[in-house]
């Protein structure tokens with residue numbers, strides 16, 4: 071295959087993965103911007119499937135930011151127990167809800183800067199909200215995305231910081247495809263390009279990949 075620029079490569083990867091993931095979506099369950107924001111904070115160091123097991127109970131008890139803002143830490147931590155790090159997560163989501171109430175009248179604001187003023191909200195969460203709630207171009211750099219874009223040679227391997235990986239991705243993944251592209255990386259990381267044992271032999275991106283690993 072002829073040598074592609076990084077931008078061309080990103081576009082080609084998206085085209086190929088369109089076949090596998092015609093409608094890539096976030097796998098967290100939610101019914102409102104508030105719920106997605108809280109579920110995303112909870113998904114740190116935890117699978118989305120596990121988060122989806124606790125959020126129905128959480129949102130039944132605290133359906134809006136104002137309800138969670140007034141919650142008792144122990145009550146919330148009890149609900150979050152199956153997730154691990156439940157005390158820290160409870161503190162983070164209560165702080166986030168309090169910020170929503172105090173700064174934004176209980177509504178989830180639009181804008182990375184506004185979102186990252188909230189407790190527990192980093193750039194990954196803010197980007198997810200920008201893309202999935204507001205339909206803005208977003209660059210969600212989670213562990214899957216970070217690993218795969220390096221293997222594919224879109225971002226230098228030596229870069230560790232998620233914020234710098236996001237900056238690099240902004241240079242090579244066009245805005246019009248960025249939200250879907252990042253969702254695809256998450257699904258592809260679970261299905262094919264696993265951390266420990268990527269399925270390179272059956273991978274549809276191997277022609278484009280800088281790091282084919284032969285497991286057989």
Ligand code: SF4
Nearest residue numbers: 263268270273276279
């Ligand atoms: S060839 Fe292997 S390392 Fe490269 S993207 Fe595919 S599964 Fe991942």
